[in-house]
Each structure stands twice: as C-alpha cells, then as structure tokens.
Amino acid sequence: MTTAHPIAPPNFPAPRGACPFAPPPAYEQARREQPVSRVTLWDGSQCWLVTRHADVRSVLRDQRFSADARHPGFPFVTDGRRALANESTSFIRLDDPEHARLRRMLTADFMIKKTEALRPRIQRIVDDFLDRMVAHGAPADLVSEFALPIPSLVICLLLGVDYGDHGYFQERSRVLLHNHSTADEVRQAREELTEYLGRLAEAKRREPDDGIISRLVARGELTDEEVAATCLLLLVAGHETTANMTSLSTLALLRDPAQLARLRAEPALIKPAVEEMLRFLSIVHSGLPRVATEDVQVGGETIRAGEGVLCMISVANRDEEVFEGADRLDIGRESRRHVAFGFGVHQCLGQPLARVELQIAVETLFRRLPKLRLAIPYEDIRFRTEMAIYGVHELPVTW
C-alpha cells in the first residue's frame, strides 16, 4: 500500500512551551510517540528528527552518518548556517580521518590535567570580573559583566588573542550564531574573522608566544588559512556556549530556591550540579546535523543515503528512560550520561575547560553574593530562542 502524505511534516523548529528551560513540547511528544520523525526546514526541504537518548547516541557514533556539510542532503537549519558551511573547513564539519588529524593537534591543549591546572588562573579571572561588577554597583547585567567576559578572556589567553579586541570578535560571532542573519551577513562576518585570525597567525610566525595559535603555526603542517579556520572554531565555540550556560544556570538556580539552598549547604555538589544543568538546560538546542551516507535503520525507521538528520540533544537529555523525573532539576542526581556536549568523535573538544569555568563561575557567584536576585520581573526576561545557542539576552541582577 502506498499512502501519499498530503500534509507536509511540521516546520522546524517548533515553538517552546510555557517552561522556557524545556525543549518544545512537540518534540517531547515526538520522543514518546514517534521518536524518529520528519520535519520541514525553512527552505522547504525535509529531514529526520531524532529525539530518543539511545537513538541520538547511536547516530552520533555511527560512521555512516557524516558531519561533512558538503554532502548533498546535509540539513541546514538556517540560510546563514548553509553559507557558513559552504566556506568553512574547520574539523567540526569534517569526517575522520581528516577530522581526527586536525582534532588531535588540539586534544593535548584541552586534556583534563591541563584544564585542571588552569583553575587558579580562572578563579582569579572570575573574582576580577565579579569585583568589577560589584564596584559598578547594582543592578548589573550578569551576561555582559560576568558570564560573557570570563570565557572570552580565557579563550583569548589560551589562543594568544588580544582580549582588547573582544568587541570585534564578539559582534561577529553574534552574527554567525544568529538564526536571522542573512547568508551575506554571515559570509562577511566569517571573512572578517578569518582575515583577523590569518593576520594573527602571520604575526605569531614571526613572534611566537606560548598560545595555541603559535603552536599550530609552528607545527608547519597547516596553511595560515587552516590555522585561521581552526582558531575561528575555538574562538566562537569557546565563549558563547560557556557564557550562556553560566547565565542560564544562574537563572535556573534563582528560580529553584530549594536546589540553590542545597548547593549552598553542600558546595561539593558543584560538579554534579554543573552536569545536571548541562543536561537540564541543553543550550545547543537546534539539533546536531548529520547526513546518512548509506541506508541506516534508526529507531524502526529507515534513513536513506543522502537524507539529513537532526540529533536533538536537548530532547534526548529529557528522556525518561535514562533520567527519571527528567523535567525536574535535581543537582544531586547522576546525570553524566547527558549528551549536552554531543556524542561520538565530534563530542565537544572544550568540555573539560567548559566544566572548570562553569564550576568556578557558579560557585563563586553564589558564595560571594548570597543575596543575589533578579532585578526585573521574571516575565520580562528575553530568552535567546532565535540564536543557535540558547540562553538569555541579558540578566539584570541585584544583590
């Protein structure tokens, strides 16, 4: 029997529901009723939506699914994202063995021992920005005075980028990550950032320091363009994500006094608390894109070669089969199986750093400002529904 589908699959993305921390209710329903389903993208093309924890893990670990956006059928959630992928060659959009070759030039820089050794330095940076925010006086915007500058300065130090230029690259990163940016805007922002980093690579060749850019250049295996593309990935991936996790975690804790009291009473809970907030908030909310290179069975459906897939890590992280009472924030629970950093060989390279930054920033903030609270009504907070990385645009606080 052949059934024509008169109705096109629902548009992606579906709107969020009443709880701003939860993924769209339509996708929660899909996970329960039709875990591998079809959606229609902005340009009228269709792709698969994978929502269950087990299926998301199996797709992301399966070599038959490619992260290379040059494959026909690769799903782009916006026009800007397509423009970016068509020109960029950083390893987040390459498959092994090319991906592994490039990623392995950086894995030593982000290994656990290295990032743990950064704790005292990061603690000082966190304390400094908090001192400044307090000196400016309440109310303050926690996003621009605390959450964003911390990871921004840290990634600059690691790369060997002048933090004085943060306005320049933050503005352009914003364009890259805004769902409403046009293809031209994205192309221009990317070009300017690549040029900026290319010039920097050239300068480091003449006058090396102990940063990542200098070391990449010194290996002599990459062109300045490849160095620039790699550093662009680190610069963009390295600050917006951690920044939004910091401010959204703060808001989630302020909205849940019982959990906050628990964290204050038991500071050692900060590590599981950060894992739980990564799970609960899942700020990479538009799905990790892949394309099938062969026919593959996933959750009872056949995904054909050349068909696109969006792995909804935010929805997988609320899967009741893995996380009991998944819609509850519970900072003491075992949440290490979350997929907030992705899964498979592309799993976040910067996760050890992100964890250390988040643990220190959240712990320090609530310890030093015990009366921290919102300075505007909760209803007035603007959430970043239209950005690739979810969070809040600003978070006015007082203390």
Added chain:
Amino acid sequence: MRVSVDTHRCCGSGQCVLAVPDVFDQREEDGIVRLLEQRPPAELHAEVRTAATVCPSGAIEVHEA
C-alpha cells in the same frame, strides 16, 4: 574485570579520566587515552563501567569475568 582501550578510536574527550583517574589517563603529547590499570580493583568496577558508557567514541572495552 579486564579493561582495554583503543587509542585509534579515542577522540581525547577526557570523560574516562574524569570518571576514574586511577584507571585512565591521557598521553601528554596528544591527550589520547592511556590505560593505567588493566585489572582494576573491585571497588572501581562500577565507575569503570560508567567510563565505558560515557566514552563518546567507543574506545573502552570492559571484559567482565
């Protein structure tokens, strides 16, 4: 319990080191997994299983027995 790791598959995520630093480490030069204990003591078994579950690249194999 016997543990083995596949350094070709490993993507250097560090998840195993976070879970059981007494059993897993990362190589200085490239952050790829280094096995410290092929036969971890019983009290670490649960955490070693967790490490194998959270390893994103399927590089850790646990042979029970």
